[in-house]
Amino acid sequence: MIGILAFTDTGRALAAKVEAALTAGSSAEPVDFFRGDRGTAREFVEEHFREYDRFLFIGAAGICVRLIAPCIQKKDRDPAVVVMDELGQFVIPILSGHIGGGNRFARELAALTGAQPVITTATDLHGKFAADVWAAEGGCRVLNTDAIRHVSGAVLRGERIGLWRGDFPLEGELPPELADVRTEEDAGQYECGVSVSLSGEPEPFAHTLKVVPRIVTLGIGCRRGTPEQSLERFAEQFLEEHHIHLRAVRQIATIELKKEEAALTSFCRRHGVPLRIFSARELMETEGVFHHSDFVEKITGADNICERSCVRAAEGRLLIPRTAEDGITMAAAVEDWKCRF
Structure with a gap:
């Protein structure tokens, strides 16, 4: 969701044009346009700052800064914030230019207006590789944003940084600032580098930017009334045992019968991931070899909920088969993902 704020008649006229352009076409993103008819601008920002992905302020940069300042938290949590003057002459990313996509949003707005x-x-100005931009555009999460300054600093000094990618395939041409590192001995040649993994564990460089692709789908089935704490504890245990960081989880999947189960909806809300729902018929149509349960099929119409739902939602392969504990079943599927350049 994009939040647009304007403060004068001229600014609101421009905002209306921008809104029309952003909402045109099949790939349009929904827009919430603050016109001053629902409380104050400060209340609008405070209410939606954690909820919306991007904000466009049409007006003075100072107004924008004062309104967003109390809401700012961290690089990996803040939305993209862009300012445009009311005559549409300049568009300036103010916050989260890299991870939040503010620079990309500014260029998109520039093309439209x-x-x-x-x-x-700095990396954009000098035309250098920006690891945090690459991570964000590749659907990844950066676990330690403090390391960005070390990695970007090395790049700006003209140093090469390492790329540790584990078993993830490489696609495209590696930027000249990066060196593909395959052994610990090779990693020792670089002070700074990027480590890509599902676990977030490898730190092969003195300053390692840890990047986690969000490509894991958890399929979950549970008894009615399962306590929220039980599901949270089991999920943490399941992920830790299989060396998967929570931030690698992109979505949760289950059967339609469980779409309002409090433990599931609460887990998704707490961790900011969507809940994908499938009918029993859709699950049974999912191709693959899955654990079969006559009892589960009699009750729900599908012989397996966790494995079938995660594979269906991920459109990938089963990574971790069914695991059960205290009336909860869990499985994980993973999408095909490559280090693309």
Whole structure:
């Protein structure tokens, strides 16, 4: 969701044009346009800052800064915030230019309006590889944002940084700032580097930027009334045992019968992941070899909920088969993902 705020008649006219452009086409993203008819601008920002992905302020940069300042938290949590003057001459990323996609949003707005994008981040200015941008555009999460300054600093000094990618395949041409590192001995040649894994555990460099692809889907089935704490504890145990970081989880999947189960909906809300719902027929149509239960099929119409639902939602392969404990079943599927450049 994009939040748009404007503060004058001229600004609101421009905002209306931007809104129309952003919502046109099949790939349009929904827009919430603050027009001053629902409380104050400060209340609008405070209510939606954690909820919306991007904000566009049409007006003075100072107004924007004052409104967002109390809400700012961390690089990996803040939404993209962009400012455009009310005449549409300039568009400036103010917050989360890299991880949140603020720079990309500014360029998108510039293309739509003819405004001049004003990009101030150093790696963009020098045309250098930005690891945090690459991670965000590849659907990944950065676990330790403090390491960004070390990695970007090395790149700006003209140093090469290492790329530790485990078993993930490489696709495309590696940027000249990166060296593909396959052994610990090779990793020792680079002070800074990027480590890509589902666990977030490898730290092969003195300054390691840990990147986790969000490509895991958890399929979950549970008894009615399962306590929220039980599901949370089991999920933590399941992920830790299989060396998967929680931030690698992109979504939860289950059967339609469980779409309002409090433990599931609470887990998704707490961790900011969507709950994918499938009918019993859809689950049984999912191709693959799955654990079969006559009892589960009699009750739900599908012989397996956790394995079938995660494979169906991920459109990938089963990574971890059914595991059961205290009336909860859990499995994990993973999407095909590559280190693309």
